Amino acid sequence: MKRIVIDPFTRLEGHGRIDIFLDDAGDVANAYLRVPELRGFEKFCEGRPVEELPRITPRICGVCPSAHHMASTKAVDAVFHVDPPPVAKKVRELYYCAHMCHSHIAHFYALAAPDFVLGPTSDPAQRNILGLIAKVGVDIGLQVIKTRSDAQYIQEVIGGKATHSVCGLPGGVSKAITEEERADFEDKAKSMVEFGKFSLKLFNDVVLSNKEYVDIILGDIYFMTSYYMGMVDANNKVNFYDGDIRVVDPEGKELVKFKVADYLDIIAEHTEPWTYLKFPFLKKIGWKGLVDGMDSGVYRVAPLARLNTADGMATPLAQAEYERMYSTLGGKPAHHTLANHWARLIELQYAAERLLELCQDKEITDPNVRTLPTATPTEGVGVVEAPRGTLFHHYQTDANGMVEKVNLIVATGNNNAAMCISIKKAAQGLIKAGKVVNEGILNMIEMAYRAYDPCIACATHSLPGQMPLEVVIYDKEGKELDRLSQYIS
């Protein structure tokens, strides 16, 4: 049996890796995503005042600290049995929409777009944001930087710090938005709405108008049927900050809609000896292994899952794009993993529109931003939709509010089984009869998991690291035959 290893080195110690096992005929038998673990996070939290967790949990990694901050703040609300005043919820949602804009812009322009603008099998030295800008122009590059910075700036003003925010308190937020800030945010939100339109047009012109790319998106190697999970509002529209969690089956029918506090009734976690990262699955369906389809409890989160789960988008421009996407893809739910990039841009449009709505809300500068907690703290669950999917924080405390237990299910954890299946399918479609893997094929396998925008760092409590890849091909006896790499200098 041949073994192919795709080995992403990280910034420091500890790295994830993809192992691809070939059978005797040289076809792909199995593919696994293996990740390391950082130790002691739960223990680090134990014995500390629970209201400190919104400032500690974002330190798990530097990629989406704002998502952890918000999920944690909501969990702490629940621990103290306190309901924040309406304006505090709106301020948090405004902040959170800015975070979604910021994160989605970075992923699309820095990581996803180069595959499509330059081509999935192009030279990796060119296939990056620099190559992208060489192709689309410096003006667009400047706009990407500016819009992303604006979104970061809004988070900084509300959050109190540039990356690791300190605004979330049990029962509300630490300070109100002033009229001057509101007016500034409104201007920035307006340009973000325009940037959302521009990004969707770029996707349309560059990706959807190119038959070769559309064929890749719709092709078998990036197709996988599964259950989908996402947060929805009272009208079953996508919501990033608050709502119930809905799960739909591979045909789009609702399997269950549940309150966040009941997540342990719905989700269980399977473990495998070869990875530290657990495999969450739907209890109702059961764990059937790393297989897709109606009978497997594997579900997916992230942008495409959120759109598949919901009945639509709550803002007009995003809703129009939502309808256009499903009519192009041939109906709902869409099982084309690469459509995550399209869904991500539709979410960028929604986040920008919702941001603008909140900036124009008459109540948004109301100074009453906190309800003081008075009940004895016990236990609570807080959930948000992180840029890369549903994020659960669950805390238990003693009567003094000191942490006794912490459980997190992060977005990349939710997608763990699905990513393994997607990698396997891509590998099966691209490596046949022992054909030697080349650079382009390597990237096309990587595209299967890049679509999920995975955050290995966060999922394993590990460190941020670039995703350089190394493929090692072994023969039956385990002797190394060939070695290919990218992003390793």
Next chain:
Amino acid sequence: MKTLVLGLGNPILSDDSVGFRVVQGLKAEFSRHDLTLMESSAAGLGLLDLITGYDRVIIIDAIKTEGGQAGKIYRLNAENLSNTRHYASPHDINLATALELGKKLGIALPRQIIIFAIEVVDVTNFSEKCTPEVEKAIPLAVSMIAEELSGD
């Protein structure tokens, strides 16, 4: 010369906090109007935002090299960066790419970038303490950077 001294890392992940700790040490010694001392966990595009507008940037971060000696301090410059896989994030671009991007877009980048990288041991256990050898390197790094700055 408008200078930014930037400590990078994760303050609660054992030796990964070394950049933060060195900057905290410098804060106790320095207060100069042309000097900004900052701790951050940013990467890629986020770093570009932070360093824009300065004449000089001194970055302090953890590094792990093959067979490296714990606590060893390396002084690197921007040219060394293209040969390292440091300063990267799975969701972002690395510093070398960020700098090149800034150049291409005409953003006002520092003329001089110096990196002090400290060889570390433990970056997998959550803790507010560094390992002993790395702990010993902190005052040494503080004085090396203080000397770098005293030449102004």
